[in-house]
Structures are given as C-alpha cells and as structure tokens.
Amino acid sequence: xxxxxxxxxxxxxxxxxxxxxxxxxxxxxxxxxxxxxxxxxxxxxxxxxxxxxxxxxxxxxxxxxxxxxxxxxxxxxxxxxxxxxxxxxxxxxxxxxxxxxxxxxxxxxxxxxxxxxxxxxxxxxxxxxxxxxxxxxxxxxxxxxxxxxxxxxxxxxxxxxxxxxxxxxxxxxxxxxxxxxxxxxxxxxxxxxxxxxxxxxxxxxxxxxxxxxxxxxxxxxxxxxxxxxxxxxxxxxxxxxxxxxxxxxxxxxxxxxxxxxxxxxxxxxxxxxxxxxxxxxxxxxxxxxxxxxxxxxxxxxxxxxxxxxxxxxxxxxxxxxxxxxxxxxxxxxxxxxxxxxxxxxxxxxxxxxxxxxxx
Numbered sequence: 001x002x003x004x005x006x007x008x009x010x011x012x013x014x015x016x017x018x019x020x021x022x023x024x025x026x027x028x029x030x031x032x033x034x035x036x037x038x039x040x041x042x043x044x045x046x047x048x049x050x051x052x053x054x055x056x057x058x059x060x061x062x063x064x065x066x067x068x069x070x071x072x073x074x075x076x077x078x079x080x081x082x083x084x085x086x087x088x089x090x091x092x093x094x095x096x097x098x099x100x101x102x103x104x105x106x107x108x109x110x111x112x113x114x115x116x117x118x119x120x121x122x123x124x125x126x127x128x129x130x131x132x133x134x135x136x137x138x139x140x141x142x143x144x145x146x147x148x149x150x151x152x153x154x155x156x157x158x159x160x161x162x163x164x165x166x167x168x169x170x171x172x173x174x175x176x177x178x179x180x181x182x183x184x185x186x187x188x189x190x191x192x193x194x195x196x197x198x199x200x201x202x203x204x205x206x207x208x209x210x211x212x213x214x215x216x217x218x219x220x221x222x223x224x225x226x227x228x229x230x231x232x233x234x235x236x237x238x239x240x241x242x243x244x245x246x247x248x249x250x251x252x253x254x255x256x257x258x259x260x261x262x263x264x265x266x267x268x269x270x271x272x273x274x275x276x277x278x279x280x281x282x283x284x285x286x287x288x289x290x291x292x293x294x295x296x297x298x299x300x301x302x303x304x305x306x307x308x309x310x311x312x313x314x315x316x317x318x319x320x321x322x323x324x325x326x327x328x329x330x331x332x333x334x335x336x337x338x339x340x341x342x343x344x345x346x347x348x349x350x351x352x353x354x355x356x357x358x359x
Contacts, residue, residue, distance in 0.1 A: 177356025299328025
C-alpha cells in the first residue's frame with residue numbers, strides 16, 4: 001500500500017516510475033499481491049526476457065513508447081511453458097490488436113501501468129487474477145477511482161433508445177448495458193489578460209482515452225435521487241479497453257495551440273479557436289500548457305441497435321448493427337466511442353457483452 005501524501009491510499013505498487021527498474025519493482029509488488037509471494041526482480045543482465053520471477057510465474061516488463069506486439073508475448077510464453085510457469089506481461093503502452101487476440105487465445109495475463117505506478121488489467125486473464133486476489137482478501141488491490149453513476153438504469157435505457165433511427169429503416173434496441181471506460185484527467189493551465197495585468201487560470205478536464213474527446217465531468221451538488229451505486233460495482237466486469245494514449249490527448253491540445261499561433265488568416269484563426277474551445281481552451285487565452293493527471297473510470301451506457309436489410313442472395317434477410325454509447329453522468333451522446341466500437345463489429349460484440357452489465 002502507498003500514500004500519495006494527502007492521506008489517500010492509491011494501491012499496491014503505486015509509485016512514480018522514472019526508470020525501467022522502477023517499473024519492474026512495481027510489477028514485482030503487484031505479482032506478490034496477486035498471490036505470487038516470492039516474486040522478485042531478476043536484476044540487470046539477460047534472463048531469457050524475464051524481468052520478474054517467482055516459482056509459479058514469470059513476467060516481462062516493457063516501458064517502451066510503442067505498443068507491445070505478439071512476438072514479444074510469444075517469446076515470454078515460450079519461456080514460461082518451458083519452465084512450467086504462468087506468464088504475465090506488464091507494459092507502459094498498449095498492446096497491438098494481434099497481441100491482444102493471441103494472448104486471449106492462450107490465456108496470458110496482460111497488464112498496463114502508468115508513470116504514477118497504477119496498474120490495470122487489460123484482458124480477461126489478468127482480470128481473473130485480480131478478482132481471485134480480491135476474493136482471497138489480499139490487501140492493496142483497490143478498485144480504481146471512479147465517478148459516480150448519476151443516471152438510473154431506466155434513464156440509461158431511455159438515452160440509448162433515443163438514438164434509434166427510423167427514417168429509412170426501423171431500428172430496434174438489441175441490448176443495453178452499463179459499463180465503464182478509462183478517462184484521463186488533464187490539468188489545463190492557461191493565462192488570460194485582465195485590465196491591470198495577466199491573470200493565471202487553471203482547470204481540470206477529462207478526456208476519454210478512446211477518442212481524445214472531453215468526457216462530461218460530474219457536477220456538484222449530487223442531484224436528488226441520484227444513482228450513485230458506490231465503489232462496490234466499479235470495474236466489476238472490467239472497463240472497456242483504452243485505445244488512445246494519454247500523450248495523444250495532450251498533443252491534440254498542444255498541436256492545435258501551435259497551429260493557432262502560426263496562422264494569420266481570420267478564417268483559419270476562428271477555425272483553430274473553435275477547435276481549442278471544444279477542447280476546453282477559452283478564446284481569450286494567451287498561453288496554454290496541458291499536463292496529465294490521474295486516470296479514473298467513467299460510467300457509460302452501451303447499446304446495440306439493429307435493423308433488417310432487404311433480402312439478398314438466397315432470400316436471407318441481413319441484420320445490420322451499430323453501437324451507441326451515452327454518458328452515465330449526464331446522458332450525453334459519446335459518438336466517437338460509439339464509432340470506434342461499431343467499426344470493430346462483429347469482433348467487438350463479444351468483448352462488449354462480456355464487459356457490461358445487461359439491463
């Protein structure tokens with residue numbers, strides 16, 4: 001267990017990661033909390049690609065700035081099979097689609113960590129280890145911080161139903177579920193001019209890690225009859241996986257600001273100001289500096305909408321599907337996340353169903 005200095009416990013192995021050695025120490029701590037009590041770092045030198053070892057498991061830790069591919073997982077898996085151990089992989093970045101699919105096929109546990117030392121399960125095998133550790137009552141495996149779910153199930157179903165199309169074809173709601181997505185809190189510091197001087201302002205925004213678009217933050221105070229189920233349900237079925245890195249969300253702000261500084265044509269200036277306004281930067285800002293903060297889970301309602309197409313070859317009607325997603329905080333549409341999930345159908349359907357609570 002660790003304390004962030006403000007009395008808030010942040011979980012097993014939570015520490016600032018400044019080097020690959022720090023990352024390996026965090027992975028070793030988490031392995032011990034997951035039940036591999038003798039897990040120790042192998043230290044400098046070559047050990048067949050193994051960075052953390054115990055009698056029952058071996059792990060590799062990657063702090064590289066590119067997604068981990070299937071060959072790296074296969075290499076560790078080969079070592080684990082030869083030693084009769086369970087393989088675990090820890091990565092600072094995401095995993096490629098090929099790597100995720102292969103790991104799921106062989107039951108290899110994949111984890112991600114950030115520079116604050118927070119670790120999350122990426123696939124079902126990893127979530128199973130975390131769930132087993134929690135059931136065994138081991139300390140340090142805390143549920144991640146999350147925003148309260150403000151919408152009731154009924155309101156969530158209604159928000160999904162409102163997304164149906166009926167002009168060219170009639171859609172029906174195939175299913176509705178409640179799940180979670182990771183969002184990144186971004187601290188946005190900027191300056192604005194006042195009558196007498198330049199005043200410094202700062203705000204905190206939340207960007208979902210799928211599209212890099214601002215996610216609606218919960219307002220205060222709690223509305224009457226709010227539906228905050230508390231931390232007990234957070235991550236119960238696992239959050240929908242993030243596909244966009246935090247750095248990309250920060251670059252969206254920084255790059256747009258740099259473009260605004262470089263353009264002079266009024267139309268281009270207004271276009272870039274509108275983009276920055278959407279990202280939370282006020283038009284009167286003189287400077288801007290985004291920085292990453294804590295990652296939290298945000299509630300979402302996910303729905304599958306279906307419609308029948310005309311009978312094609314063989315006279316068999318075809319069912320077309322698309323995913324719609326609404327915020328569990330205020331019911332706002334989340335089209336970028338919906339488009340991402342729809343583009344991965346039908347392969348993503350099994351993942352979606354496994355990670356949401358059916359309503």
